[in-house]
Amino acid sequence: MALATVAAAAGIIWILAHCWLKNTVASAIASSYLILVLTLFGHVHGALYRVVLDRTINPQQVIDDKLFLQAALSVFFILLPFSIWRFTMSSTKRLGTANMALNIASGTLLLFALFGLLQHQKDNTAFEDNIAYLPHDAASTELDDRPDVYYVILDGYARQDVLRDYFDMDNRAFTGFLQRHGFFVAEKSSANYWWTILSLASSLNFSFLETSAQTPINPSAAAQMIQDSRTSRMLRKLGYRYLHISSTWLATAQNSYADQVLGRNDWLNNEYYRALLQSSWFGIFEWLFIDDLAQTHLRSFQALRETAQQKGPKFVLAHILLPHHPYLFDSAGNIRRHATLLNQFEFEKNLWQDKKSYVEQLMFVNRQIESIVVHILSASAKPPIIILQSDHGPEERAAGSCLARQIRFANLTALHLPGWTEPLPHDISAVNIFRFILNTYFKTELDILPNRHFFSDLDDPFGFQEIQLEQSCLTGLAIDKAASVY
Numbered sequence: 014m015a016l017a018t019v020a021a022a023a024g025i026i027w028i029l030a031h032c033w034l035k036n037t038v039a040s041a042i043a044s045s046y047l048i049l050v051l052t053l054f055g056h057v058h059g060a061l062y063r064v065v066l067d068r069t070i071n072p073q074q075v076i077d078d079k080l081f082l083q084a085a086l087s088v089f090f091i092l093l094p095f096s097i098w099r100f101t102m103s104s105t106k107r108l109g110t111a112n113m114a115l116n117i118a119s120g121t122l123l124l125f126a127l128f129g130l131l132q133h134q135k136d137n138t139a140f141e142d143n144i145a146y147l148p149h150d151a152a153s154t155e156l157d158d159r160p161d162v163y164y165v166i167l168d169g170y171a172r173q174d175v176l177r178d179y180f181d182m183d184n185r186a187f188t189g190f191l192q193r194h195g196f197f198v199a200e201k202s203s204a205n206y207w208w209t210i211l212s213l214a215s216s217l218n219f220s221f222l223e224t225s226a227q228t229p230i231n232p233s234a235a236a237q238m239i240q241d242s243r244t245s246r247m248l249r250k251l252g253y254r255y256l257h258i259s260s261t262w263l264a265t266a267q268n269s270y271a272d273q274v275l276g277r278n279d280w281l282n283n284e285y286y287r288a289l290l291q292s293s294w295f296g297i298f299e300w301l302f303i304d305d306l307a308q309t310h311l312r313s314f315q316a317l318r319e320t321a322q323q324k325g326p327k328f329v330l331a332h333i334l335l336p337h338h339p340y341l342f343d344s345a346g347n348i349r350r351h352a353t354l355l356n357q358f359e360f361e362k363n364l365w366q367d368k369k370s371y372v373e374q375l376m377f378v379n380r381q382i383e384s385i386v387v388h389i390l391s392a393s394a395k396p397p398i399i400i401l402q403s404d405h406g407p408e409e410r411a412a413g414s415c416l417a418r419q420i421r422f423a424n425l426t427a428l429h430l431p432g433w434t435e436p437l438p439h440d441i442s443a444v445n446i447f448r449f450i451l452n453t454y455f456k457t458e459l460d461i462l463p464n465r466h467f468f469s470d471l472d473d474p475f476g477f478q479e480i481q482l483e484q485s486c487l488t489g490l491a492i493d494k495a496a497s498v499y
Contacts, residue, residue, distance in 0.1 A: 055292035159326040161397040169337035170403035172423035202426035217242035236264040258331035265332040276316030321392035336375040338364035344376035396431030
């Protein structure tokens with residue numbers, strides 16, 4: 014669809030240019046320039062924005078700066094061709110030379126695109142699994158005896174000790190609420206990977222991600238592992254319906270493997286189309302095309318709440334991109350700023366440091382989850398399995414430091430496990446959650462894996478390396494803060 018749209022636009026622009034210029038080659042050059050401006054504008058704007066303007070966490074100032082830069086670039090791209098045009102049109106020879114240069118450039122770009130496409134097809138190894146973990150008699154259990162399974166991922170939600178020692182927030186009211194409603198809240202739980210796409214690919218397939226020349230882990234392969242995971246395959250084989258709550262992030266925005274996708278409302282839920290729009294000049298008018306991000310999050314909460322009314326057994330996957338920035342809600346749930354799906358991560362480098370806003374948005378998330386938990390428990394015909402977990406914690410500015418690792422890997426883990434009598438380790442890591450659940454409720458005999466943690470930086474998120482967490486970092490922070498009181 015994207016290719017057809019651009020090709021059709023180029024043809025229409027060429028026809029209009031030819032009607033005006035009465036010159037085939039000149040019309041081709043003019044239409045090529047306009048297409049380049051329309052498609053590359055967002056890239057140029059983004060590069061300049063990062064270099065010149067990305068120095069503030071004031072949302073309104075950022076919006077004003079972006080509008081000014083967009084207007085200035087638009088004027089520049091409109092005026093630039095006139096000087097080039099006068100020089101080129103002054104000679105037929107120059108016109109032919111420019112046409113030949115553009116043809117060569119276009120052919121080269123096409124070859125690069127084809128090479129990238131072929132390489133992508135080679136690397137995108139489909140995730141295969143024969144679900145050999147299930148015992149032969151697992152599927153014989155009556156459907157009515159199988160509890161609903163809710164897997165709710167709260168993006169960037171910090172563990173209680175991190176909230177206390179790093180954010181000066183006491184979250185015991187929320188964890189106490191969960192415990193009163195039958196949840197086990199792990200005090201030392203951890204994520205296994207630094208980034209969401211790796212963390213969810215690992216937890217949903219209850220395994221560590223092995224990468225080699227034969228089975229590379231890349232964005233496409235990891236997204237495939239999230240959407241068509243071992244967990245969803247096994248539960249569907251056992252008669253579960255897979256209900257997917259649409260998120261605002263690429264790998265969980267949609268899912269063609271789910272029986273039903275809920276909470277989706279706009280055509281730009283497709284990450285590829287969003288990226289195309291953002292990289293083009295039409296990204297200036299994103300507010301005309303895309304839902305308000307705060308309303309999208311509210312719709313996701315509502316969709317999660319409504320799944321309780323559907324008959325089971327069902328597996329519900331909901332990835333909520335909160336309390337991760339941008340900070341849209343105050344603690345009472347009032348919308349404090351507006352953003353869209355296109356600019357939801359535009360403050361990636363700065364907003365984790367806005368601790369006050371993070372805490373307020375987390376408190377709003379707490380209220381939403383409390384309401385949803387009460388509704389699910391009361392509406393369920395039998396006690397459900399509910400997994401509340403964060404993919405990772407917040408990010409401290411010095412990403413490679415001991416403190417940063419401790420904060421990032423310290424995630425929320427709260428489990429509602431009806432009838433569970435075995436003690437659970439408080440240091441459980443995300444990779445083992447479904448191993449515990451499948452062993453207890455579905456007669457599997459999966460080994461419990463050791464807690465391992467893998468760091469990777471933003472420049473190479475799939476080049477992860479195993480590290481050892483040092484518990485003393487956060488403890489040292491707490492001691493320093495306590496000493497400063499005296």
